[in-house]
Amino acid sequence: MAYQPIENYAIIGDMHTVALVAMNGSIDWLCIPYFDSPSVFAALLDDEKGGRFKIAPQESDVRYKQFYWPGTNVIVTRFLSSQGAAELTDFMPIEPDTEGGVHRFRLIRRLTAVRGTIDFVLQCCPAFNYALDPHQAERITSGVIFSNDKLSLVLSTDKTLKITEKGVVGHFTLKEGESTVFALIQMTPGSEWAMHLSNKEAERLFRLTVDYWRRWIAQCHYTGRWREMVYRSALTLKLLTFKPTGAIVAAATTSLPEEIGGIRNWDYRFSWIRDSAFTVYAFMRLGFTEEAQRYMEFLSRVYKGISKDKPPLQIMYGVDGRTDLKEVELHHLEGYKGSRPVRIGNNAYRQVQLDIYGELIDAIYLFNKYGAPISYDEWQEVRRLIDWVTEHWQQEDEGIWEVRGRRHHFIYSKLMCWVALDRGLRLAEKRSFPTDVTEWRKVRNDIYSYIMERGWNPKIKSFVQYPGTDALDAATLMMPLVLFVSPTDPKILGTLQAVMRPPQEGGLLANNLLYRYNLDKTADGLRGKEATFNICTFWLVEALARAGQFQPELLEEAHLLFERMLGFANHVGLYAEQTGSSGEALGNFPQAFTHLALISSAYNLDKTLGT
Template sequence: MAEDQKTAQVPIQRHGVIGNMRALALVADTGSIDYMCWPEFDSPSLFAALLDTPAAGMFEVAPRLPDARRLQIYLPGSNVLQTRWLSRDAVVEVTDFMPVVADAGLPPLLVRRVTVVQGHARIRMRCRVRHDYSRADTRARLADGCVLFSAPDQIDVSLSASVPLLLQEHTAIADFDLGAGEHAQFVFGHARDARVNPGRVEELLKQTLAFWRQWLRKSNYRGRWRESVERSALVLKLLTSREHGGILAAGTFGLPELAGGERNWDYRYCWIRDASFTVYAFMRLGFSDEANAFMRWVRARVSACSEDPSPLRIVYSIAGQKHLPEAQLDHLAGHLASRPVRIGNQAYEQKQLDIYGELLDAVYLANKYGEAISHEGWENCQRVVDRLCEQWQESDVGIWEMRGAPQHFLHSRLMCWVALDRAIRLAYKRSLPAPFERWDRARQAIHHDIWTHFWDDEAGHFVQRLGSREVDAAMLLMPLFRFVGATDPRWIATLRVIERDLVRDGMVYRYRTREGTDGLVGDEGAFTACSFWYVECLARAGELDKAHLEFEQLLRYANPLGLYAEEFDRNGRHLGNTPQALSHLALISAATFLDRKLSGDSSFWQP
């Protein structure tokens, strides 16, 4: 492994993602899988080279063609990834996928097939497993032609291949030659399931392609940016739990928001905040089953909250666990030397009042376009809204999960208003019982509070929080959630200040990071989702040419596969966890609205 130890980390944006809605893996354009948690999204990692060196786990399949051009592409309409090497002497492709099989309870398999399309090539394979975030002492041994990887108190995994495998320092290796039209196959997974059978591998590939393509055909989007929207939809489906219906915030943990910085979080969990964005995006594209499944996941959390004296949490595990204690993996060097590498997320203990607005907006949307709320569900919602009537004036840490002192944030007030507004609307629409007078009184009080205390006459714009004149990108949601008209002069004045202070070449920063104001040290990148919110705000304000240009610029910041991480650095390179659900949700919303506006279609699908 001495040679591998020196290998440089591959940048975040040079990765594709594969998965089966239970686990996922990142595949670098070098042919190396250098990130995978298994057998669940939030299980400990087996491959973590992206956060350290290859010694922390990796699975490489690549030709020895040092001068080849490398490309990655998804097989059309799918999450099956192909990495290609094009040189003067050979063309080689590696096809990677996780089979989607009828029995969702089976542990995920990882299938890799290398094919020489033209010429002749020497192929190198290296598979080093490191259980438990590279903390376990993983040992490898040959057994029945396979390599078995085991560690104390960990699940055994194995690698089988259609070519002979050898062992070197507990790493499975193979070096072999292939000519034109020849291929080799590798299957990795649970020790009892991972066996190479050429016919079986081909059948799994056909089944998996058919699954993704049949699912994507449900999309009703036919606009200008179909390729980007459909890739975003496929990403969201990939991040959605087939078993539970929840959707991950992102597929990874510990990737930095700034090279060398400390803002390195674990996003392999499900945030209540993403509820309305998820339901809107899936419903807007015609994926009602996914929207309804996600709402069932959300309702289960609300139901549990009603039976428990503890408040609704902002984040849960995909299976609904509410305790996500944070820990640091100090033995990992971090991506781009960014430490600490964190797992778990202490945000589960935070108070963020905005989640009630996203929750009730999602309930409202689901009732309007999906499954009607049950009697029990409405009773739970009433308890949530009644509690909010008593809490909306309290301080919190806000949407950006500040780790400094609680503040009175405009966005939190806004979303408290949204919660009450949507609850009242839903009750009237469905003739549901509700304390209308009390709720409306609270709704009007919040409305008055925002216009009175968060509008600064002297500065001439809305402000992020009480006692400040700064703005933040969460304020872009004010017209998107219909609190203020998109062309209201006060809102336009605020938008101009956001542009001045937070926008750079279409990339929008969440807020000005000042030492200590958010409880953290250092800076961060521009936030991808906020950048798409900005586009939609421009379009809703009637600034179509500007919105169109900014949107096209943002599309250029995607990686070659159309994927987005959480943030961009100043040069447009990706930062933070990836792929990020909120980034792709915001893209879908901006693309659908802008496309219809540019087409002159006034019959908008409205939340």
């Protein structure tokens, strides 16, 4: 089998883990029981050894279509062949955890012959622990058990399956109107699986899951343009939340490349402070205050207090709050289309990124305003964070893009330090919280002057990545978005003009898509190239839209750019981290960063366009 394009996948999940379902009916990525657990199916990262769970017509000449059941995260894959038509419905049931809070992983695949009589083939070839650990397969009355000393999975079915070297294979036929159910279930202590999951029980779980997702999205307050795309982005962000702790993962996958055959392959199955804070903002905009509250509770648990020898917060945590995310390379896997190395863990957790404090405190400020008032004890934590920023904002860091070269005085990092002080002052004034207002105001003013004087390059008439360079940084587009300057400030308009030049002229815009920086001018410590960054294009849309309130031609540019960007979503409305030169998805998938930026830009563009 050949690798599927990244954009050929849809995602299902139960807020503990997710699976990627390809248009050809193959589940090529699944970690059990949690997002960052070892994989069971990883054909996405090694077509030969990674493991997959595929159900499809036996005929080779098949057309595929895929869509989400309306208002849900239940995916339907449609097979169209000369024998007839069939539908494969995939979902993970959303039910309360069992007594004692134990989560039970279940994946249900219901196959129905809609027209004609169709011959099918099933391949279920688990590869435990990133294809490192062997397992045994054993027939039981209700199917097959795959197990080793760490994990046991039951593939429940009433079809006859043949055990092979890699897993099981089954051939069967369905006539028009017939259905069959396959369920992959994690065995837990004391569990017994003596019976096949019936169509009736599968239907009950299907209706329960559909009802859950529809009730959840019904809480959304958004009624503007592009509602379907905003809803899909919200549903995707919800899938990327970890129910037990409230953590939010940056993406569902690891090591999907930013360049085919390149080395820029990272593990994004962790909870970044930055990404999560932006996600909280997106949830708040749409009216989902519970998700924001849960993430704030997660932060309260992982917060360790001020330490003299390290910053008070890491830039990321495990979904369970763990702090050691050591990076390891899996040399036995070839990587997506030969893109090595495959990495698990992420050494960026050791980096200093000053911007996270601004993003976090801005989210807390908005939560206090639109969600629930923060407590005095929570304010004390916020105050300690801001006090740390006042003492360290002048240091160099690795910045928002996590460069693996040398540190710099990144202007975006200074900008978000300013945001930390600004939102802290607003919060203190609004709630009459005690703090050293005079000191905070002084530092806030110092940062403002630093950015305006040292972050501005008069030669190219633009804000730049760091003082003394002419390299642009798409993150500076956040300046008007965080209310640092007016959206029509001449320096912002100059920055917009600069970044919208093509890369060969020093700019960042190519084919209506934006790079995060120009690799010819920014040494990020890594070999190879990368594609345009989806979140940056949405930032550009929002910056243009805000300026467009006063300059209609910029609003028209924002509107057109947004519509073009929607065209780069895949067939079910999902985005990866980046978009390649031919419109292909690159980087980890789906990417929370992209979807939260879509929500924010849609919200603000719709508001500016009016009725």
